[in-house]
Amino acid sequence: MRSLSLLHGLIALAALCCVSAAQAEDGYDLWLRYHPVEKQRLGPYRAAAEILVTAGTSPTALAARDELERGLSGLLGRKEPIGETIRRDGTVLLGTPANSRTIAGLRLPLDKVGDEGYVIRSVTAKGRKVIVIAANSDIGTLYGAFRFLRHIQTRKPLDKLDIISAPKVKYRLLDHWDNLDRTIERGYAGFSIFNWWELPEYVKPRYADLARADASIGINGAVLNNVAASALILTPRYLKKVAAIAGAFRPYGVRVYLSARFSAPIEIGGLKTADPLDPAVRAWWK
Incomplete structure (x- = not known):
């Protein structure tokens, strides 16, 4: 009888925990919930994104940088340092040819993406393994930042990235x-x-x-x-x-x-x- 009462108590406690979790999630973040990656999958993601190097100072460029900071901090469980240049493997480089000499020298297929598209590619730059998120405009880099974070949210690998995307419709x-x-x-x-x-x-x-x-x-x-x-x-x-x-x-x-x-x-x-x-x-x- 005592065991049965204990079992009922544990079931009630589990139910309360579920209710608390449901109440904590109010839906405000929509699909932009940057919940931590599972520990068993975390290593490769952390290795691929150890430091951010961003270019541009416009409000849109800063929004793209802030989104990457917020997203990677939540997904990888740590605050990503911001650097000014590529100095080690695991660099995520964000920018345009106009504000980044490194991106300008990579010969990326940016002629295919127009004003609002982007390229996300695994490259070697300055002898280091780098993930570059590049576009012809700052809004393109913002779209690319969201796409990169979604790649991690859906648990897709970050090695050998080669994403080229451009909108098919001008007015959305x-x-x-x-x-x-x-x-x-x-x-x-x-x-x-x-x-x-x-x-x-x-x-x-x-x-x-x-x-x-x-x-x-x-x-x-x-x-x-x-x-x-x-x-x-x-x-x-x-x-x-x-x-x-x-x-x-x-x-x-x-x-x-x-x-x-x-x-x-x-x-x-x-x-x-x-x-x-x-x-x-x-x-x-x-």
Whole structure:
């Protein structure tokens, strides 16, 4: 009887542990959970990524560097040192030919990836084993950083890397059906993330988090408002708010778009018609 009670107690304890784990995971990190690699698999990953050498100082280049730091720290269970040059095996080199002489001299097939693509390749540079994440632009290096981290997340080997990737579609947009009062047309998960009452004075960190998640899957644009939303978003007062969101999105290469209400020339422009063939209407839109 005593053994049975002990067994029941252990089962209850295990159930509580499962509940605690579920409560700790709130889903906010989406697929960007950089949980540690299992100990039995950790060695080769640590050996391949012992130090980061990054180039570029733009907000996007820094976002790419920060993502690699965050990701490798979580996945490998240690803070990766940042170096200025290649001095040992296990270097991860991130940059573009414009900001890295080493990358410029590697003769990588960057002519195949355009403005937003990237190359991830295992190379020998300065006599050392290096993983290079290269692109023609800083946003390309950010996309490459996400791809490299996903490679580790999915437990793929880091030796003999030769990844060449370029987007097939130029405009990759996320379309929000959000209204200025924060309701969402056909939305069933709460209010809009965009709090227009607080903007532009207070820009929530969540806006940058949203842009980061977008960039991680290659999204490069967001329409902030519903197709039938209020024309007020086109007024100077609201355009300042839009600009604040655009500023939070910009380091992640996410451009902001607005849905323009057809009747805006009447509602906020003081015109008697919204007919696009009317010269006054065309002048107003310009």
